[in-house]
Amino acid sequence: MNILLLGKTGQLGFELQRTLSPFGRIVAPARAELDLANAQEVSDYLAQVRPNIIVNAAAWTAVDAAETQQAEAKRLNADLPEQLAKYAAVNNIRLVHYSSDYVYSGAGIIPWQENSPTAPLNVYGETKLQGDEAIQYSGSDYLIFRTSWVYSARGKNFMKTMLHLAESKSELNIISDQFGAPTPARLIAQITALAIHSKLKTGLYHLAPAGQISWYGFAKEIFRLAGKSIKVNSIQTSDYPTLAIRPLNSRMDLTKLQQALNIQLPNWQNQLELTLNEYLEQ
Template sequence: MRNIVLLAPNGQVGFELVHSLAELGYVHCLSRQDVDFTNINMLLARISQHKPDIIVNAAAWTAVDKAETEQEACFILNANLPEALAKLAQQINAWLVHYSSDYVYSGSGTRAWQETDVAEPLSVYGASKLAGDNAIQQYCSKYLIFRTSWIYAARGNNFLLTMLKLAANHDTLNVVADQIGAPTPAKLIAQITALTLAQALHQGRALSGIYHLTTKGEISWYGFAQAIFALARQQGVKLKLEPQRCYAISSTQYPTLAVRPLNSRLSLNKIEQTFNLQLPSWQSQLTLTFIEWQQTVKER
């Protein structure tokens, strides 16, 4: 039985990983309630106690705008921690799984980004994620880095649930329409993590690398919001917001501290070809996640 240490099991992705990783071994969960993730030496000691064959890092600083004013704290979690985990994984010959972001790219153009493209982040958050990616590649020989985008889930704080809440309580809404990407459910990320990790364990370090992991297709935040509202109405969810009262705006009309990439299209060729996968469309995954959300509401 393999020992797996999972950091941050209570986050959106971590919650789903608890279940998907159980197929590969015994999952030891370490949350921020168990240990201070910013005390890296203490955290490494706790990880080492479990003698892991696999370390899965679902911990991250995700407050994109706050990172602009709290750079040091952001880099501790997104850069220093991955570096320390990479060194530990190398020392004990363990696999390291880590999650990165579309924010490492500049967001220019309209072409889907390849894993080999030069990363030029626009924000502190993006720079911190890139620093983490680079450290893992430098210090660890058995790793899977998944760059993903627009993560949401049936629980937690995310775009899907925010839009449903706003549409239930407001009769007008403005949503950014010039940022393009692929909304990706946390459950899909966890499922693909388990599938790819199983192959990596079997085939070895030759499969180490950076992989894009999103749904297929592309949409703007505005288009995604409209799809959410249409699905909600189809499923009988009462909304105060009428379809024609949701307005498309530009990023410049919704200023934020951190600059968001306009083009978050990520090519999936590498992950699909390497692991013989066919990733699903964002539309099908939205439907599945929405149905799951409805079920969780009923169970409350």
Template sequence: MRNIVLLAPNGQVGFELVRALVPLGTVFTLSRSDVDFADTPAVVAKVSALAPDIIVNAAAWTAVDKAETEREAAFLVNAALPSALATVAQQHKAWLVHYSSDYVYPGNGTTPWQETDATGPLSVYGESKLAGDNAVMANCDKHLIFRTSWVYAARGNNFMRTMLKLALSREALNVVADQIGAPTPARLIAQVTALALQQAVLAGNNATALSGVYHLAPKGHCSWYEFAGEIFCLARQQGMGLALKPEQFKAITTADYPTPAQRPANSRLNLTRLEHTFNLQLPEWQQQLAVTFAELTAE
């Protein structure tokens, strides 16, 4: 039986991974209550003691704006931690799964980014995620780096839950309409991770041919404004009494809503490499939102 070490099992993605990884082996979890993720020597000691065959790193500093003023803290979790895990994975000849972000790209144009495109982060958060990617690639032969976008889930703090909460209490709402990407549910990330890992493990001596960076998101794209609109449509179909008046739901520009960290305008991700390499068919973002919303309302 394989030993799988999962970091951050209580986060949005981690919660889904706990369930998705079970068929692949014995899952050992390390949460922030078990070890400080910024204390890399402590993490290394705990992970090594579990003799991992697979390490899945769902830990991340995700406070994008806060990273602008807390650069060192962001880099400790987003760069130093994956670097240390890559070294441990290499020592144990284990697979390392690491999650990255659309923020590593410069966000210009309208063409979906390919994994081979030049990176160019616009923020400290993006820089820290790119540093983590590079460290994993440099220090671990057997790695799967999944760059994803706009992650949400039925639990935790995310755009879907925030928009619904606001629509239930406010009559008017403005949402940015000039940033484009694909809303990605944590459940899909976990499912694809498990499927890719299964193929990687079965590949045996050919395993390293599967190593690399992959884009993981649903098909299609939308703006944050369109994403919110779809959420409100589903809520009304469920009979929720939204306080939000349709005529008071308005699209604004990024310039109208300044933030400490610059956001990429174009977060479209080309999914061809992931689909072809692992023979997967990724679903449309609207279908995934409907499933995730149903899960939220069921709870």
């Protein structure tokens, strides 16, 4: 089986290279071999590789930069998934894709369900939603995993930023009114492998660890587990203006995926401990 993996240099793509390897031959072009911003290059590559499954972990993930580079963000997050889904539909193959909690409005405190209304607050969220909708309308056999607050022992993420800052600062101000579930890329990759193996039914599923926390609470737990004594002050989103507006409520209901795979997703604290240990052991 030919598995086309896009975005292998990203947090999730890196983990997927390991978890997908038992399923077949992984073809994973880096940017220098295939520029995903170029639609013609992508269709030529698909015609040449003729994959049996496409796993798309590539995306434009620079949330603030998406506000000013809208065309580039749209190409990666909306047009590319549409192109892949059309190919998957015509060739009768499965497409696995990843979406974001940023498609929701962030209102309230109730966890979002897969059929909750979407109302993105920023360009990144809008483009991710366009990608999801294009895949859903394509008629392809797709899996979309909508996840949140991705981090890992590699790449650029909140956990690593906190640990770097702890080297030079004695005090940090962290936002305490945005809630979600920090999700290790490795967990997403493991569940992706399970879903492929168990032929999970076509559809969109939330995928994150169980439980919820604010960035402030997440930071405190990172420092506690890493044995760093740093003072963490709680601030509000309004105290830390950014180009792109962030949702306050990124809580996601996990029932659909847990029932479909007959699993219990582990809690975020357990996942942080594993990911932090992996990072510290490197």
